Amino acid sequence: MENYSHDSHSHSLHHLHFHKTRSILNLAYCLAYILALITLFYYRLCFFFFKTEDKEYHNLLFKPWILSFAVELLYSFIWSIKQPMNLWPVTRTVFPENLPNDDKLPGIDVFICTVDPDREPTFEVMNTVISAMSLDYPPKKLSVYLSDDGGAYVTLYGIKQAWAFATWWLPFSKRFNLKTICPRAFFQNPDMVDSQIQTQEFFYHRKIVQEKFEAFNQRIRSMEQILDENSKTTSRDHPPLVQVIDEKSIEEDDAILNLEAIDMMPRLVYVAREKRASHLHNFKAGALNTLLRVSSIISNFAYILVLDCDMYCNDSSSARQAVCFFLDPKISPSLGWVQFPQKFHNISQTDIYDSQYRVTWPVYWTGISGLQGPTITGTNVFINRKAFYGLNIDDGLDLKEARNSLGSSSEFIKSLRQIEKPNSAIDREISSVLLKEAHYLASCTYEKGTKWGQKVGFWYNTIVEDVFTSHILQSKGWRSVYLNPERPQFLGSATTTLDQMLVQGIRWYGGFADVVLSKYFPLFYRPSKMGIFQKMYYCWMFCMPIDFILVLWFAFVPPLCFLYGIPLYPKVSDPFFAAFAFVYVSSQLKHLCDIAVLSGGPIKAWLNEQRIWIVKGLSCYLYGTIECIITKMGIRKLTFNPTNKVQDNDTTYWYQMEKYDFRTSNLFLIPIVTAVTLNMACLVGGVARLNVAGNWEAMFAQMILSIYALVMSFPVIEAMFLRNDDACIPLTTTMMSIMLTLLLLSFGNFLVLD
Known part of the structure; x- marks a missing residue:
C-alpha cells in the first residue's frame, strides 16, 4: 500500500x-x-x-x-x-492546474485499433479519432495513430475526411472550451452546453461546424454505399501502409479545409500493418505492438493512450489528469500506467446485462488501487512507453541485446535513447526514408527471431492481452494507479444484446482460463515482485x-x-x-x-x-x-x-x-x-x-x-x-x-x- x-x-x-x-x-x-x-x-x-x-x-x-x-x-x-x-480502498484527486508550462509537458501518443468496418462503423471510429485530436494538450506534443487491421479503403478514406473536418471542429471546441469533445456526441445533445457560452457568436459558429459535420457524415456514408462488398470488407492479405494524414492527403474538391487551423492540428497517422495468410498476426496485441514500433520513429512520445475504436474522449482534460501522476516524483519512477474506468453512453439505469460492470470500477478497482494498482483493461489507459521494452534503458543500452529483443531496425533502436526528449521528434520531418522504415516496422516478418510478444510489448498467445501483459509488467515491479473523476473521461458503446454479451464472454473467460492452466498463474509464477495481496487479485x-x-x-x-x-x-x-x-x-x-x-x-x-x-x-x-x-x-x-x-x-x-x-x-x-x-x-x-x-x-x-x-x-x-x-x-x-x-x-x- x-x-x-x-x-x-x-x-x-x-x-x-x-x-x-x-x-x-x-x-x-x-x-x-x-x-x-x-x-x-x-x-x-x-x-x-x-x-x-x-x-x-x-x-x-x-x-x-x-x-x-x-x-x-x-x-x-x-x-x-x-x-x-x-x-485498502483509496480514491485519488488530481490538480492539473499545478502542472508545469506546456513546453515542459511530456508528449502523448494515442493508439486506436479497428479491424472490421462492418462490425465497427467507420463514422463512429472517426469520431473517436477526432475526440482524441481534441484533447486539451499542446498539439505538437500529441499524435494520434489509427491501426486498421482490415486494410479497408473506407477506413483510409474516412480518416482523411476526419482530418479535414477536424480543421473546423478543433478551433470551435477550443474557442468555446467545450466539455464534450466528440462531435457526434455533441451534436446529438446540442443543449448540453454551459449557458454562459450560449451566445449569438456561439450559435453562429455551431451552425457552420454542424454543416461541415453533416457533410463529413454524408461523404463517409456515400463511400460505404459506393464501395462494393469485396473492397469494403476486411482483407487478410495486404502490404503494409503507413501514411501521415495532413492537408497534402486531402484530394481537391473532396473536402473544404479550414487552413487557419493547420498549426493547431496534432499529428494523425494511418497504419495498416502487413497481413499474410502464412503469418500469425496475433490479433489486437500484434496491432498495438506495430503501433509501438511505428510511433517510436515518428513521434516517440513518452506516454501512450490506448483507446478502443468506439471509446471516445468525453472530456478534454484526461491527458493532463494522467500526466499529474507521471510527473509526480513520489510515484513516477515505477509507475507503468494510469487506468480510467470504462463507462458507456448507451447503458440503461438497471443495465440488464451488467455490461458496465457496475461494482468493478467504484469498488474493486478502488480497493486494488491501494495496493500495486489495477490491471490494464484494454482501453482508457495511459501507459509509460518504457514499460513495454523489457530493457533497462536508463542505465545504458546493450545494442546486441536490443537487436535480439527488438529487431534489426537501427532507427527503432536509436529511438530508445530519445524517449522523454521532447525536441527529438516534435519538429522532425517525416521523410520518405523514415516512412520506408515505418513500413518495414509494420511488415509481418519484422518480429521473426525477436522477443516481441514474449518479453517485449503486449504479450501474444492469449486473447486477454491487456490483463496478461499487465500481470507480467507488475511482476517485474511496475505499478499502476486508478483515477475515476466525477465526469466520465471516456464513453463507449456497451453490448446490449444477450448474444453479443455471451460471445464476448467466451473470448474473455476462455483467455482467463488459459492463464489458470499455464505456468503464468499468479500464485506460482516466478520471478515476481508482486506482493501476496496483488497476486490474489490477479488470481481472482x-x-x-x-x-x-x-x-x-x-x-x-x-x-x-x-x-x-x-x-x-x-x-x-x-x-x-x-x-x-x-x-x-x-x-x-x-x-x-x-x-x-x-x-x-x-x-x-x-x-x-x-x-x-x-x-x-x-x-x-x-x-x-x-x-x-x-x-x-x-x-x-x-x-x-x-x-x-x-x-x-x-x-x-x-x-x-x-x-x-x-x-x-x-x-x-x-x-x-x-x-x-x-x-x-x-x-x-x-x-x-x-x-x-x-x-x-x-x-x-x-x-x-x-x-x-x-x-x-x-x-x-x-x-x-x-x-x-x-x-x-x-x-x-x-x-x-x-x-x-x-x-x-x-x-x-x-x-x-x-
Whole structure:
C-alpha cells in the first residue's frame, strides 16, 4: 500500500484519500465471514469423521455431502482471493492546474485499433479519432495513430475526411472550451452546453461546424454505399501502409479545409500493418505492438493512450489528469500506467446485462488501487512507453541485446535513447526514408527471431492481452494507479444484446482460463515482485470462469436433493444453521451494499447482476473454459472475433424496455432453460413430498435456494411462458430443455443409491 504524506494542494499534483471507515467495516465483515466458514467446515468434517449410529442414513448422505464440501471449499478459495480489494480502498484527486508550462509537458501518443468496418462503423471510429485530436494538450506534443487491421479503403478514406473536418471542429471546441469533445456526441445533445457560452457568436459558429459535420457524415456514408462488398470488407492479405494524414492527403474538391487551423492540428497517422495468410498476426496485441514500433520513429512520445475504436474522449482534460501522476516524483519512477474506468453512453439505469460492470470500477478497482494498482483493461489507459521494452534503458543500452529483443531496425533502436526528449521528434520531418522504415516496422516478418510478444510489448498467445501483459509488467515491479473523476473521461458503446454479451464472454473467460492452466498463474509464477495481496487479485480475475462449477452445482444438485428428500444443510433448529445462513445472507447483503451504496445503483441492478452471473455460469464461463481446454489440446486454433458495435433499433428497443433478448444460440439457451425447468419441477415435487413426509426443518435451506433460483430466473420463465414476441425463448428450445430435465430427474435416483 502507498504510504506518503500529502503536500498542500497548492503545490501537489495529486491527493490520495484512504477510506478508513470503509476499510474497518470490510475487515470486520471479513473476520466474521472467516469464522462462519470455519464453523461450516467443522460441521462438514464432523459428519465425515464421526459417523452416526444410522449407517444407512450416513451412506445416503455421503456422496452429495462430499460434493457439497468440495464446492464449499472452492467457493471459500474464490471468496478469499477477492478480499484484498476490500481492505485498502483509496480514491485519488488530481490538480492539473499545478502542472508545469506546456513546453515542459511530456508528449502523448494515442493508439486506436479497428479491424472490421462492418462490425465497427467507420463514422463512429472517426469520431473517436477526432475526440482524441481534441484533447486539451499542446498539439505538437500529441499524435494520434489509427491501426486498421482490415486494410479497408473506407477506413483510409474516412480518416482523411476526419482530418479535414477536424480543421473546423478543433478551433470551435477550443474557442468555446467545450466539455464534450466528440462531435457526434455533441451534436446529438446540442443543449448540453454551459449557458454562459450560449451566445449569438456561439450559435453562429455551431451552425457552420454542424454543416461541415453533416457533410463529413454524408461523404463517409456515400463511400460505404459506393464501395462494393469485396473492397469494403476486411482483407487478410495486404502490404503494409503507413501514411501521415495532413492537408497534402486531402484530394481537391473532396473536402473544404479550414487552413487557419493547420498549426493547431496534432499529428494523425494511418497504419495498416502487413497481413499474410502464412503469418500469425496475433490479433489486437500484434496491432498495438506495430503501433509501438511505428510511433517510436515518428513521434516517440513518452506516454501512450490506448483507446478502443468506439471509446471516445468525453472530456478534454484526461491527458493532463494522467500526466499529474507521471510527473509526480513520489510515484513516477515505477509507475507503468494510469487506468480510467470504462463507462458507456448507451447503458440503461438497471443495465440488464451488467455490461458496465457496475461494482468493478467504484469498488474493486478502488480497493486494488491501494495496493500495486489495477490491471490494464484494454482501453482508457495511459501507459509509460518504457514499460513495454523489457530493457533497462536508463542505465545504458546493450545494442546486441536490443537487436535480439527488438529487431534489426537501427532507427527503432536509436529511438530508445530519445524517449522523454521532447525536441527529438516534435519538429522532425517525416521523410520518405523514415516512412520506408515505418513500413518495414509494420511488415509481418519484422518480429521473426525477436522477443516481441514474449518479453517485449503486449504479450501474444492469449486473447486477454491487456490483463496478461499487465500481470507480467507488475511482476517485474511496475505499478499502476486508478483515477475515476466525477465526469466520465471516456464513453463507449456497451453490448446490449444477450448474444453479443455471451460471445464476448467466451473470448474473455476462455483467455482467463488459459492463464489458470499455464505456468503464468499468479500464485506460482516466478520471478515476481508482486506482493501476496496483488497476486490474489490477479488470481481472482483469472479464476472468474471457474465460477461455472459453483453455478452448475447450485443450479442442479440442491434442487435434485430437495426433490428426493436428501438434506445438504443443518436443520433450522441446529446451531450450525446460523453459520450457513450467515455465509449466504451476508454475501447477498454485501453485494447489495456494493451496488446501492458504493455504486449508486438501484436495487433492480442488484437483481440483474445476480441473474447475469447465473447466466454466465451456465454459458460463457463454462464454454470459455471448454474452448480453452480444446485449444490447449490442439483440437482448434486460437481465434478472435471482434464485438459487433453496430446498434440497431430492434435490439436497442428490447434493452431499453428491460426485456432480455433471447435471440441467441441454443448452445447458450438450453443449459439456462434446463436449469430453470429443473428448479421448477424440483420445487413443486419437493414441497409435495414435504407435505406428505414432513421434515421441513431439514429441507428448509434447499427450499429457499430453489425459490431464490426461480426469482432470479423470472426473465427466463417470462420468455418461456408469458411472452410471444421475436425475442422470446423458442418453443423448440423449451421442449428440448424439458426433455433434458426429465433425464436429470431420473439421474436424481443415483443420489439415493448406495
